[in-house]
Amino acid sequence: MDGGGAAELRETHRLTGHADRAWSLAWNPNPGAGAGPVLASCGGDKTVRIWKRAPDGVWDCSDVLDGVHERTVRSCAWSPDGKLLATASFDGTTAIWEYSGGDFECVATLEGHDNEVKSVSWSQSGSLLATCSRDKAVWIWEVQPGNEHECVAVLQGHTQDVKMVQWHPILNVLVSVSYDNTIRVWADDGDDDWHCVQTLTEAGNSGHSSTVWSVSFNQKGDRMVTCSDDCTLKIWDTSVDLSQPTTGEGHESWQHLSTLSGYHGRTIFSAHWSSEDIIASGAGDDAICLFTEEKSTMVEGPSYRLILKKEKAHDMDINCVRWCPQDPRVLASASDDGTVKLWELRGNVLD
Template sequence: MSLYDESFELKELQRLEGHTDRVWGLSWNPTTGVDGVPAVLASCSGDKTVRIWQQSSPSGSFECKAVLEETHTRTVRSCAWSPSGKLLATASFDATTAIWEQIGNDFECVSTLEGHENEVKSVSWNASGSLLATCGRDKSVWIWEVLPGNEFECVSVLQGHTQDVKMVQWHPSMDVLVSCSYDNTIKVWAEDGDSDDWHCVQTLAESNNGHSSTVWAIFFNASGDKMITCSDDLTIKIWGTDIIRMQSGDGNATWKHLCTLSGYHDRTIFSVHWSREGVIASGAADDAIRLFVENKDGLVDGPMCKLLLKKDKAHDMDINSVQWSYSDNRMLASASDDGTVKIWELTSLP
């Protein structure tokens, strides 16, 4: 029996309260939730803080273990754990990105990255943890190299978007970076092997089956051969590439539009995330979560994806982020303008 054939429900396990303003972003620590290590989740908010939530046991409830505050002076828009799980990067409207390290039971800000002219909207680590990308309202994307001693050096400032850049996301296995923007486009960036310069290798726009309005978020599937995007145009789009050609460094391994999911949300779609099991989650300004699954049954004429379930009124207000756990394919976190984080479990109906 495949995911495509089962019936599911999204069961609310816990509502996490403590933020005093809208919650913008979420990030699961990728090294937790396995081998008896309790799962750890970070959330960031308009209240200028980041909260660290930890599960009391592998199947227990989540509790707030730390509040990272008095560093950012404005909204914290995005947070991301490094692949090692040792560092947490937080991007803020105060034009800085802070790097936090857990030392004992406390978190300390060990580095502050400055350079963006104004609001930093998103932060993302590459697969090895050697590079960090940030983007902002100043229309730029910055790539930082991680040096010993928690030092960070900007190695490239990428100019190409004509508007506010909403999100950056590294490919799960290669040093290829993707960004999306208020200018309705998605840009793919790669390093030139000869010059070590970063440049835009592809732009996905409305003219090549792209979005017709602001693109809010991007994510990849586990194997890295597909990418999902969501937009103010109320659609979700799936893109595919020849991963073998991409891995070989073939510059012709471009991303191609595979399908568009429309009619599932009736307000802006702010977040999409792909579980390792292959379930796509979306969260939107209509307070709803939708789950989709790829058709793996080889139906050539059938839809590429089907709606797995609809969760209306998942929150009281806009849903800004949905994030599947790295360790538990069926655990989902969501963050909302209502100031709460919710933990959900995808369960099969009998």
């Protein structure tokens, strides 16, 4: 199925090594001068793997981070400067790893959640870390000197398992999505008093009718995409002036823009927005879909079209898709089949 003519998503590399399902992926946003792309993957085998591209183009696993987490590693995220990697585990902890002297060292272990930690995310400044858990809570940690982390807020509001947290790319605004079918927007009042400023629901805001699994912002931060067990992706738009300094005021302005439905036959577990404004989605139907905004002036308001659908991209559920920041035409995917795949998007898809 192809919505864009010559567009092609070609598998270029298959990274094997995880002994269980591969859950999550994170590209290093700042791998260092002269360095090629660096990808972290984590999985049910309690490990994190670091993948690097050699000068000849071959991808190798350079490091295996193990011996710290006692259960599945569900999520991983690099700090904005690329020097730290945070990993969240079903053992209830979040580990902070630092690359120093040619090796990764666990320099901090954050404890506090009652049970499984599902997601971890760094703020755009790198000064805050957010975690969420099956215990329905979202924690915000402040990074202190000497790799110390202080919990500055425990955010209660979700009534079920919180699946993912994601910081806004520009503002100190946090979004969380949950098994309770809602999307919550959190901000502080400028005095570290964090609170929920908006809740997006099916009844009130044309939100999702089932578990919300993932959220991703576009590069400008004025739109976000969410995906769900209801087999839809939803595009949201904000009227906030991102050029103006702000506290938590005004962020209750996310509006439903578009719903993408009928493209996946099972739960959509992951969605990610590229710097070229291409949205990738991965789902339980083993497929990857790519979407872009429809530029036609015949349509009233913004709408999105399917570029292509890659059937059987993996042998089992696709848990995570992530575009490479250094090469916006390279996509990584992680699956229950234990593999991580790298894809190259070819063709003129943005016309």
